Amino acid sequence: MRRLNPFANIPSIMTAEEIVEFAHNRSVKISMKSSLRMKKLERTRIREITRLQEFSKQIKIKLTEAVEEFPSIERLHPFYVELSEILIGNDKLKQSLGAVYKCIPPIDDITDKHLQAIKLAGEFRQMKRSRSAAKGRIASIVKATAKNLDFIIEAKKALSRLPGISPNSPTIVCAGFPNVGKSTLVKAVSTAEPEIAYYPFTTRSVIVGHLRVDNHSVQIVDTPGILDRPMAERNEIEREAIAALKYLAHVIIFMVDPSEACGWTFDQQLNLLAEVRKMFPMNPILIAINKIDLTQPDKLAIAREKLPESHEIIAVEGIGVEKLMRDAVEEVDLTPLQETVDDYLASLSKG
Ligand SMILES: Nc1nc2c(ncn2[C@@H]2O[C@H](COP(=O)(O)OP(=O)(O)OP(=O)(O)O)[C@@H](O)[C@H]2O)c(=O)[nH]1
Ligand SMILES: [Mg+2]
Incomplete structure (x- = not known):
């Protein structure tokens, strides 16, 4: 095979x-x-x-x-x-x-x-x-x-060692600062088995999982955490995450941790979000506010104010994740993907 x-x-x-x-x-x-x-x-x-x-x-x-x-x-x-x-x-x-x-x-x-x-x-x-x-x-x-x-x-x-990528499946790429809970989300919703730990920089390369949303087979990509710093200063591992965003993402889930248990401030995470928006202006970006179980009410209020159209989730308990996935897939324009599949099937029957 x-x-x-x-x-x-x-x-x-x-x-x-x-x-x-x-x-x-x-x-x-x-x-x-x-x-x-x-x-x-x-x-x-x-x-x-x-x-x-x-x-x-x-x-x-x-x-x-x-x-x-x-x-x-x-x-x-x-x-x-x-x-x-x-x-x-x-x-x-x-x-x-x-x-x-x-x-x-x-x-x-x-x-x-x-x-x-x-x-x-x-x-x-x-x-x-x-x-x-x-x-x-x-x-x-x-x-x-x-x-x-x-x-x-x-x-x-x-x-x-790199993961296999199916170019014709709708693809969600999950990104954000280290330790915010990206792998926890990907593991909760898909076949992927990424390592999860309480410290940052656990995920060191791109990992792909699969899931079904409604009738679609969807890919979700877990990426290593990225910091808010210029591209020239990024290390190999961060550059892998950026490559996944650039070449694989039909839709991006940007995850933030307003509890700041991840080790970085909410403001730093907002800066990175602004940077990602600038780098990928064509991609739909869904915001997932994670760890709301841990977050102090005042911090949660600030997060809600700064990121009004976002999903609030507790990745570790799977709370809010199904709706997040459904909304993510809805953002993918499936028409060109379906056309690629149709072309491929047509080329098979011709041969
Ligand atoms: N309380 C709480 N803890 C969470 C939640 N989601 C993730 N965590 C914890 O946060 C820590 C980091 O989770 P990971 O999923 O490894 O984070 P990551 O973003 O993949 O981290 P890197 O791979 O290092 O970038 C782990 O200890 C998780 O158990 C949540 O919703 N609530
Ligand atoms: Mg991880």
């Missing part, structure tokens, strides 16, 4: 050492179909040729796989392009993939030259020496690109 995260579909990639060892084992195991009536010298020649060809072929297969199985960055959903940029660096990734690919022509060259030498060799020793020299030189080329292979392996590991 293909998974929704394109990086989760990459088969395992071997390190330089593993590739050389794998190709070597395959080449020495290869069985030969030379006739026993053939002279020993000719049998050896065929054996050396076959072994070198097999070694070279397996090396090239593994190098090509490492590059070609990696999804082409240009064709990815922009959310994954941005996450790959944040977590890995797309230029560096492209450079590494390119460098691995560039190993193939010199390997072909070395293989051809040494095969030629084996074909022309007049004695056993010459043949073996040529085969062994070719394998050594090819192994050096692979080992010289070990760092690039390691980088690609690390990139695959980091990126395959």
